[in-house]
Amino acid sequence: MFSAAKRHPTRKEVVGFDSWGRPGDSVPGLLELWEPSRRYAEKPRIAERSILIVEDVRVEFGGIVAVDGAGFRLEPGQILALIGPNGAGKTSLLNVVSGFYRPRRGHVIFMGRDITHLPPHKRARMGLARTFQHSELFMHMTVVENIMTGLEPWRRYSLLDAALWTEKARRWEEWARWKAEQVIDLLELHRYRDRVVEGLPPGIQKRVDLARALAQDPKVVLMDEPMAGLSREEKEDLARAIVEVNETQGVSFVLVEHDLEVVMDLCDYVVAMESGRVIAEGPPEAVARDPKVVEAYLGG
Amino acid sequence: MPAGVFKERYAELMAHLRYPIHWAGLALGVAVLALLPLAGAYSVSLAADAAVFLIAAIGLNITTGLAGQISLAQGALMGVGAYAVAKTVEALAAGGHSVAGMALLLIPAAGLAAAAVGLLLALPSFRLKGYYLAMASLAAQVLLVYIFKTIIDPQQGITMPDEAKTVADIYFGDGYPMYYLVIAITAVMALAAANIGRSSVGRAMKAVRDNDVSASIVGIDVARTKALAFALGAFYAGIAGALYALTNNSVAWDAFELATSIDLLAMVLVGGAGRIIWGSLLGVLLLRVVWSNLDAPLSSLGFINLVGGVDAVKYLVFGLLVAYFVVKEPEGLIGVLRRVKEYLRLWPFSY
Ligand SMILES: Nc1ncnc2c1ncn2[C@@H]1O[C@H](COP(=O)(O)OP(=O)(O)OP(=O)(O)O)[C@@H](O)[C@H]1O
Numbered sequence A: 001m002f003s004a005a006k007r008h009p010t011r012k013e014v015v016g017f018d019s020w021g022r023p024g025d026s027v028p029g030l031l032e033l034w035e036p037s038r039r040y041a042e043k044p045r046i047a048e049r050s051i052l053i054v055e056d057v058r059v060e061f062g063g064i065v066a067v068d069g070a071g072f073r074l075e076p077g078q079i080l081a082l083i084g085p086n087g088a089g090k091t092s093l094l095n096v097v098s099g100f101y102r103p104r105r106g107h108v109i110f111m112g113r114d115i116t117h118l119p120p121h122k123r124a125r126m127g128l129a130r131t132f133q134h135s136e137l138f139m140h141m142t143v144v145e146n147i148m149t150g151l152e153p154w155r156r157y158s159l160l161d162a163a164l165w166t167e168k169a170r171r172w173e174e175w176a177r178w179k180a181e182q183v184i185d186l187l188e189l190h191r192y193r194d195r196v197v198e199g200l201p202p203g204i205q206k207r208v209d210l211a212r213a214l215a216q217d218p219k220v221v222l223m224d225e226p227m228a229g230l231s232r233e234e235k236e237d238l239a240r241a242i243v244e245v246n247e248t249q250g251v252s253f254v255l256v257e258h259d260l261e262v263v264m265d266l267c268d269y270v271v272a273m274e275s276g277r278v279i280a281e282g283p284p285e286a287v288a289r290d291p292k293v294v295e296a297y298l299g300g
Numbered sequence B: 001m002p003a004g005v006f007k008e009r010y011a012e013l014m015a016h017l018r019y020p021i022h023w024a025g026l027a028l029g030v031a032v033l034a035l036l037p038l039a040g041a042y043s044v045s046l047a048a049d050a051a052v053f054l055i056a057a058i059g060l061n062i063t064t065g066l067a068g069q070i071s072l073a074q075g076a077l078m079g080v081g082a083y084a085v086a087k088t089v090e091a092l093a094a095g096g097h098s099v100a101g102m103a104l105l106l107i108p109a110a111g112l113a114a115a116a117v118g119l120l121l122a123l124p125s126f127r128l129k130g131y132y133l134a135m136a137s138l139a140a141q142v143l144l145v146y147i148f149k150t151i152i153d154p155q156q157g158i159t160m161p162d163e164a165k166t167v168a169d170i171y172f173g174d175g176y177p178m179y180y181l182v183i184a185i186t187a188v189m190a191l192a193a194a195n196i197g198r199s200s201v202g203r204a205m206k207a208v209r210d211n212d213v214s215a216s217i218v219g220i221d222v223a224r225t226k227a228l229a230f231a232l233g234a235f236y237a238g239i240a241g242a243l244y245a246l247t248n249n250s251v252a253w254d255a256f257e258l259a260t261s262i263d264l265l266a267m268v269l270v271g272g273a274g275r276i277i278w279g280s281l282l283g284v285l286l287l288r289v290v291w292s293n294l295d296a297p298l299s300s301l302g303f304i305n306l307v308g309g310v311d312a313v314k315y316l317v318f319g320l321l322v323a324y325f326v327v328k329e330p331e332g333l334i335g336v337l338r339r340v341k342e343y344l345r346l347w348p349f350s351y
């Protein structure tokens, strides 16, 4: 994911969406216009090129309506925040996007393809990664193994190669380890590389979760409350890592976040939800001033 | 890990034999196995029996230890492998065909036959977990034995002609040739399992075991991985069954009943679930080799009949042992050994 060739795609590669999910050059000069900047206001909005479109989603549990017609559009290279009081339906909406919940209504369109009915692992293979509100790591595996599981869809050798440990299997495993090391470097997980995840501090587990997501070469990462329970220092580290991945690789993010300070600093665009509905959206400053948002947060 | 030994390349870290002590252990193991026949016919048959069960236990350790899919049907799957060989030989002989060497030639086919049945056993795992999955595999176990009893082997016992176990005038049904063949096959199967365990396939299985929701979110096809774990475990059972058919005079269904499945599961849990080679080996050594040699020493104890006799005591101890390991030592004997090793490494400065 960090190889120079991929970081700077040649113009030829870029038709429609390139391997990073950035908009292509079917519109002349678009690539020059597009820059993974952190400020939404400075970026041209390319409406028809949104990398992820979530439309009019409704999720019900028995009688409870968890999501009631909510949706958002994520532009390539954008960091979008999904905010809202407890029980607003943020996690449920993310679960629809990653494929754990079937929505009653609505669509999820990723890179121009309707993925509403695709199983989670196929969405992941298209470049949609996810981290969780509560740690969902592989608890009995080491940190580096956790990260390497994200590469299994790209395994290029057979079961027989594995059993006989052929040159092909060895080479691929070395490559996979190298890829994992890149992410370990980025998120500074060296010290924990060979530690079993169970028993690691929560802050480190959050970082491992992000590392596992990034190892998949995602185009979009959905993060459910990545900052929850972290110390100030850990928050800053994680924020820096997110910004770095966003700026150097153009990975887009959807962050569900309660910490408004983080949201203001990090995000280009904010979508505010309450009781399953979107009540406001726009640039962070505008949403923070929106009376409905203020009321939802103070009232909730 | 010996201090001061650093590995430069990842390939070196992945190797099975990383340190001089590993090579020394390998040399010792090979020497012991090669010279074991000198200890007499009993140790040869004991070792061959242990090897057969080691293959089956390694298979179950892939399904249950590595992929977390509990199975109580490994014994019946051994039966599928054994009957695949014995029935085919019987049918060929009845049709007037030559069966020369067939008991050996059919070993891979027995593995594949069991793997096919294992795939069917994987179907409930797409929906069920834990106890419910265990119940489903229990049902499969009972059903398979029922099929053995009523359709495949109503006479209780199929004996293959010696000719079927003979290749190039060497009889592989017992003695040294049988021993070396079984040990060689076991070594290859164990190495293959260890390789799969450290590969990306093995990591995917562990991921499914630890958290199947996360496994799907990193792009792992959970259903496919479970199916593979069942098929692979059953393949090992099938090979073990074929070797059972080779090394025993006759194949009868009572060897593949629920008790065998429970024994195998106990070997995996007590030895070390997820440690596919060493865990399985320790489990087999304790619950097969040591266990089957306890009768004489136990019955020489004067009071044994006061507490219900040898069998009753063995059942009781077996139950307590399994319960203890499941509750107190989820890592099995391997985990205990590791702690002892840590302790010795730090000794006398333990803290
Ligand atoms: N699996 C479920 N079964 C039943 N109800 C559910 C389920 N998941 C969520 N809900 C309900 O749906 C509503 C939305 O929940 P959701 O977890 O999506 O909110 P959230 O915005 O993520 O909240 P939080 O900030 O607490 O994480 C809540 O009322 C919750 O009780």
Ligand SMILES: [Mg+2]
Pocket: A090, A091, A092, A133, A224
């Ligand atoms: Mg939530």
